[in-house]
Amino acid sequence: MEKKRRLSDATQSVWAGEKEYLVHGATQVPVVHSVAFSYDDVDEWYEVAIGKRKGHIYGRNTNPTVQAFEDKVKALEHAEAATSFSTGMAAISNSLLTVLKPGDRVVSIKDTYGGTNKIFSEFLPRLQINVSLVETGNHTEMEKEIAKGCRLVYLETPTNPTVKITDLARITNAAKAVGALVFVDNTFATPINQNPLAFGVDLVIHSATKFLGGHADALGGVVCGSESLVKDIYHYREINGATMDPMAAYLLLRGMKTLKLRVEKQQENALQVARFLSTHEKVEQVYYPGLETHKHHDIAKQQMNGFGGMLSFALKGELDAVRQFLPKLEFAHRAANLGAVETTVGPARTTSHVENTEEERAALGIPEGLVRYSAGIEDIEDLISDLKQALAAIDV
Numbered sequence: 103m104e105k106k107r108r109l110s111d112a113t114q115s116v117w118a119g120e121k122e123y124l125v126h127g128a129t130q131v132p133v134v135h136s137v138a139f140s141y142d143d144v145d146e147w148y149e150v151a152i153g154k155r156k157g158h159i160y161g162r163n164t165n166p167t168v169q170a171f172e173d174k175v176k177a178l179e180h181a182e183a184a185t186s187f188s189t190g191m192a193a194i195s196n197s198l199l200t201v202l203k204p205g206d207r208v209v210s211i212k213d214t215y216g217g218t219n220k221i222f223s224e225f226l227p228r229l230q231i232n233v234s235l236v237e238t239g240n241h242t243e244m245e246k247e248i249a250k251g252c253r254l255v256y257l258e259t260p261t262n263p264t265v266k267i268t269d270l271a272r273i274t275n276a277a278k279a280v281g282a283l284v285f286v287d288n289t290f291a292t293p294i295n296q297n298p299l300a301f302g303v304d305l306v307i308h309s310a311t312k313f314l315g316g317h318a319d320a321l322g323g324v325v326c327g328s329e330s331l332v333k334d335i336y337h338y339r340e341i342n343g344a345t346m347d348p349m350a351a352y353l354l355l356r357g358m359k360t361l362k363l364r365v366e367k368q369q370e371n372a373l374q375v376a377r378f379l380s381t382h383e384k385v386e387q388v389y390y391p392g393l394e395t396h397k398h399h400d401i402a403k404q405q406m407n408g409f410g411g412m413l414s415f416a417l418k419g420e421l422d423a424v425r426q427f428l429p430k431l432e433f434a435h436r437a438a439n440l441g442a443v444e445t446t447v448g449p450a451r452t453t454s455h456v457e458n459t460e461e462e463r464a465a466l467g468i469p470e471g472l473v474r475y476s477a478g479i480e481d482i483e484d485l486i487s488d489l490k491q492a493l494a495a496i497d498v
Contacts, residue, residue, distance in 0.1 A: 119173025190309025193323025368411025
């Protein structure tokens with residue numbers, strides 16, 4: 103029998119997870135707002151309730167529109183299972199609290215997203231969970247920390263906002279040698295550019311609010327992994343209640359239909375913006391893994407299918423320069439978001455690491471003059487021209 107060909111990401115983005123929920127000849131998945139689902143047969147109701155039969159019983163547990171979204175992400179990440187959450191941070195925190203208990207040890211990197219860093223530095227220690235944060239990109243030091251023993255290795259690659267890269271295969275091998283789980287935040291890369299499960303990672307996490315939705319109009323989070331691990335995380339989420347809203351799921355589903363097209367254009371723009379900024383006299387440093395000058399450009403080439411739509415850069419003159427530069431941009435939202443069709447910019451102090459103090463940001467290697475730039479799908483000549491005139495306004 104001829105082996106069935108694996109569908110492309112472009113086709114999966116459009117079709118995956120939807121056919122089961124298309125009703126009455128509709129071509130789009132409906133928004134099912136019902137809180138509860140009715141059964142005439144009590145035995146059938148019970149079998150659905152305990153998971154022996156497919157179906158839905160209560161909106162905090164599952165929902166048809168939400169299920170379609172989860173199935174689409176699951177297909178794109180080539181995972182056995184997926185479950186969703188009300189926000190990306192809910193996906194991260196619920197996943198961590200599912201597998202960790204007092205006395206456990208976590209090894210992670212220093213410059214994860216600010217909210218994640220707060221969990222590691224503030225909330226997990228309250229639960230007597232030990233956390234060791236290693237300089238991002240120092241693979242040898244991370245291997246040493248992992249070899250001491252740990253329950254979990256948590257990675258984010260590329261990182262938010264300095265777009266640093268971690269070697270997934272190398273660190274996953276180190277984790278497996280001590281029996282540790284590996285979780286990876288794949289938000290910046292998206293399933294289009296990177297599939298961490300292929301490197302032996304146990305769980306992939308996305309803030310669906312960002313690139314997956316792509317239109318800055320819906321909050322959500324999602325995790326993908328093995329059937330058993332996702333089942334445990336789902337159980338924690340269904341009891342703690344961080345459920346995705348069906349309307350958000352619908353908006354995310356609609357956005358994901360163009361995911362591959364958007365990511366391809368966004369990373370094309372990001373690379374050209376990064377190259378332009380890297381030669382500008384008022385720019386101190388550019389952070390983008392697609393640049394040959396990036397410290398781990400070679401690793402990014404090996405494990406990614408593209409370099410993504412995110413970059414950041416440090417301005418000479420630091421915060422004073424940022425204050426002059428940002429208001430002059432015409433084709434960019436100055437807002438705490440990323441991954442949308444419109445270009446979005448902002449300093450780490452008001453976006454990714456607003457929860458951190460200036461001293462904490464400095465310790466994480468994030469300068470106050472850093473600007474995070476999420477490339478949209480606009481014409482690249484307009485974006486470059488806009489950057490030129492905004493940079494020309496800096497006088498420090």
